[in-house]
Amino acid sequence: MKAAEITDKLIEVIEGGKYGFIRINYPNGDMVGHTGVYQAVICAMESLDVSLGRVAKAVEKAGGILVLSADHGNSDDMFEHDKKTGAVLRHPDGTPKAKTSHSLNPVPCVIYDPDYQGEYDKKLNEGLGISSLAATCMELIGYLPPADYDRSVINLKK
Numbered sequence: 777m778k779a780a781e782i783t784d785k786l787i788e789v790i791e792g793g794k795y796g797f798i799r800i801n802y803p804n805g806d807m808v809g810h811t812g813v814y815q816a817v818i819c820a821m822e823s824l825d826v827s828l829g830r831v832a833k834a835v836e837k838a839g840g841i842l843v844l845s846a847d848h849g850n851s852d853d854m855f856e857h858d859k860k861t862g863a864v865l866r867h868p869d870g871t872p873k874a875k876t877s878h879s880l881n882p883v884p885c886v887i888y889d890p891d892y893q894g895e896y897d898k899k900l901n902e903g904l905g906i907s908s909l910a911a912t913c914m915e916l917i918g919y920l921p922p923a924d925y926d927r928s929v930i931n932l933k934k
Contacts, residue, residue, distance in 0.1 A: 777804045777820055783827040787834045797917055802827065809850030812874025817851045832888055841916050842888040847906045849879035885909070885929050887916075896930040904929055 779802055786800055808820035828844065835842045856865040856873040865873045885900060892898075896915070901908075904927060911921035911928040921928065 777802075777808065777823060779804055779820075779823045779827040783830050786831060790831075790834045790838050790840070793838065797913065799913075805846065805851040806848075806878075809854070810876050812854070812876040814854050814874075817854060821851055835888065836890040839891060841891075843885070843909060843913060843916070844888065845885040845906060845909060846883045849881040849883055850877075852881050853879040885912075887912075887930070889916075894933065896932050900929045901927065901931065 782800065782802060786798070789795065789798060802824055804820040804824045805817075808817050811817070832842055853875055854872075856875045857863065858865055867873055883906075885904075887900070907926040908929050911925040912930055914921040914925075915928050915930060915932055
């Protein structure tokens, strides 16, 4: 994966100050999750963790806000499970059966806002999907989303 290289370029762009909004996709969790190789996923996610720490520092320095989410789970559930008991299914040799498909688990949304001044409730609206991020980002940068957008994960204080 190219998390370090993507992050280097992203930080360069953040520090350049040209854009008021930047959207980026890190492929680590999805692409490596499909391999079913547990140790590879651990390495990919640790790399992503380091990269996100670097991005958070750049966002803070720039006075920005970081919204972090995903479109689905993949690396969050690396093994097949028995549908009744939830136990990990195993091959005849005792090794766990890899799960290489997307999970159906909910994906968290995290808002890192170092300059938070109470503009919105800190408790995020739950049960929403990735389609809610468009309205969320619009509100965070000061725009009202169109009425036909899905609901934002934040509630602005009036």
